[in-house]
Amino acid sequence: TCENALRESIALGHRMRKRRRTAVERGMWAIALLLLSGIAVAGELRWAPEKPQRGTSISVEYIPDSARFAPGEPLWLYAYEFDAERGYPTLQEVELEYQRTRKLYAAAFRLDTATVFVLCKVGNGRTFDTRGGRFWEILMHCGSGPCPEALLRAALSRFGTLQDESWRRAPDLWEAERLLQQVVELRPEHFAARVWLLAVRGRLRKLERAAQQQQLRELLAQPYPETEGNMRAALWALNVLGESDRMERLEERILKEFPTWELGEEILLVRLNRAAVAQQYYATAERFLRMFPNSPGYEHVYVLLVRALLQNERPGEVEQLFRRFPRVPAAAYAELVRYWLDRRESQKAAPWVRLMMARFQEQRMGRMHRKPRYRSTVEWSDSDRLLHAQLLALQARFLRQERRVEEAIERYREAWSAYGDRFPAELAEELVEALRVLGQHKNAFGVCTEALLQSRDSDTLWAQFRELFLQVVEPDSARMQAEMLRLQEHAAQLRRAKLWSERLDWDPPTVVDSLVYSLTGDSLRLSQLRGKVVLVDLWATWCQPCLRSFPSVQKLWELYREREDVAFVVLNVWERAPDRQKVVQEFLHNNPQYTFPVYLDPADIVPLGFGVTGIPTQLYLDRFGRLQFRSTGFSSEELYLRDMQDRLEALLQQQ
Secondary structure, three states: OHHHHHHHHHHHHHHHHOOOOOHHHHHHHHHHHHHHHOOOOOOEEEEEOOOOOOOOEEEEEEEOOOOOOOOOOOEEEEEEEEOOOOOOOEEEEEEEEEEOOOOEEEEEEEOOOOOOEEEEEEEOOOOEEOOOOOOEEEEOEEOOEEOHHHHHHHHHHOOOOOOOOOOOOOOOHHHHHHHHHHHHHHOOOOHHHHHHHHHHHHHOOOOOHHHHHHHHHHHHOOOOOOOHHHHHHHHHHHHHHOOHHHHHHHHHHHHHHOOOOHHHHHHHHHHHHHOOOHHHHHHHHHHHHHHOOOOOOHHHHHHHHHHHHHHOOOHHHHHHHHHHOOOOOHHHHHHHHHHHHHOOOHHHHHHHHHHHHHHHHHHHHOOHHHOOOOOOHHHHHHHHHHHHHHHHHHHHHHHHHOOOHHHHHHHHHHHHHHHHHHOOHHHHHHHHHHHHHOOOHHHHHHHHHHHHHOOOOOHHHHHHHHHHHHHHHOOOHHHHHHHHHHHHHHHHHHHHHHHHHOOOOEOOOHHHHOOEEEOOOOEEOHHHHOOOEEEEEEEOOOOHHHHHHHHHHHHHHHHHOOOOOEEEEEEEOOOOOOOHHHHHHHHHHHOOOOOOOEEEOOOOHHHHHOOOOOOOEEEEEOOOOOEEEEEEOOOOHHHHHHHHHHHHHHHHOOO
16 A cells, blocks of 8 residues: 555665664764753763873773763773874774773773873764863873973874864864973973974964064074974974975975885875876876875875876876876776766776776775774774775666666665765665666665655655655655655754764863954853854855855844844954954945844954864854854855754754
8 A cells, every 4th residue: 555655665764774773873862861861971081190101001990971872882992192203193992891880991001102192082983072072181201290292292282283083182272382381491492392382372363473484484594303293393384484495395305315204295195285287286196106105195195196187088097007006996996987987988997897896805805904003993994884885886887887787786785785874865866766777666765765864865866756756655746745844854853863973062262252242342252152052153254155155044043043042153253354344344234135143253263262274164052152063164055054953953952
């Protein structure tokens, strides 16, 4: 019957989701626990000895965050160990033992003798307690106090610019300044510490640019030890001074004389991003492949190079590249396969499909041996699983073009399983069409329903849903519209539950509670909005993505303007005009359709305190003033509005 068909299709979607416990379920657990208990116990990590020296054995105890983890579930300590020079840490994953009688976790591990500083978090591989974004930090001690190298690392970690989100902590430039000053007092000759102290004081506007540049010139004129950390600081200083020729000469010295330094990889990656012409891009990428064949970045750069060549319609040069650098990653073969399939040239894609799948199996055999030292086992396994899913989806697409539809459907399903809840909308669209070719309309409707429940709501999938509903369930347009609305509501609930499990829980530094001003001169502190969910939207009149986002911000404002538990602070920052207020007033005068509350941050303290590096950026604060979500950039009006509303609703559900 029609009812049975609908129930079976939805049941198929539920069976596909129940194969494993997802982040959505964890988010539901956290929300349910908060609602039932009313009180959440924050996580606490303790260690002994409290003042360890290099190579020490550390004992840890962790009192779990009750809003984040189920009682007794398996947890690990993630200890990111930094030495004095290298940019990337070495990760130790330490399994924690749950002690039921004490209701805490415990473990012990030994630090490497080169380690000077450790950032710690606790988690299950998917969800983490990062101590409100601050992480726990362990500094190695030399005698009675922290080693200068440990203080320097602790300061740099507070810049908010560490390379990877896995260990990037909440920024605090004011504390970074204090720590760097301490290093300089202990070691006045420490070149890197003095450079970074000038950098921080410049960002905090405690030092005029001219004075900063003069002091940097004086530092660079003095001899300093040629360590990796010092060279990294010197390159930054030369860049600030605009001495590009001198900076390039120093970079070349590093690449030639210190080829084992990670700094050399960083130099070439920056050059790759800055390449102005195609030939420069190709040459830089090939140089990276020659110099760093064992680097974790080798595969990424190889794929970027292949993609760039194909964007310029050079498949022949890609094949030559494969011969020059025969250790071709499976993902690079995948780029060439996709190129030919996009042009419906399945015969030309065929040999590369075979090589792609064969190379993946070779890579998988030794993949764990190539795991970067800073990647967790779960992260590395996830990257392997997602790559496999992408390759299976490409293989399915190839089979579909070859009209081997049944084999294609099998591969599509394997790809779906490998993707888990991260499958792209295109995969669902292609699987639905393949099932329809074979007349499996009920199965196609089930796939379509599951994809929409997971918010893969592309125009194509909604069109497929409408056609299949009328065909499989019943030819009733009103009933179809009601079912579409139900799907959208259920999908929103799942998205918001997942968002809750991904919250940041950052405690911003007190300095961000500086005064901001309305256009009428009224002052406001963010702390005055405690008790409300707050959206802080950072923008500038010169920022085109900011302006494109404003119709969505206005729609959101109209949805919530009557609610007393929600506040909007559309905050102008980084304005380039000397008279900020005049420029903003002129913009709003010329755009009277925008009625949301606009404020000015004259000293740009808010973006500085929250570590913002680009705009538009939205900061979502909960009722206690903690930063829970942050997003940067603008995609499309519909998606932008949906994502903003999801984050607000997730916080409004918090008790």
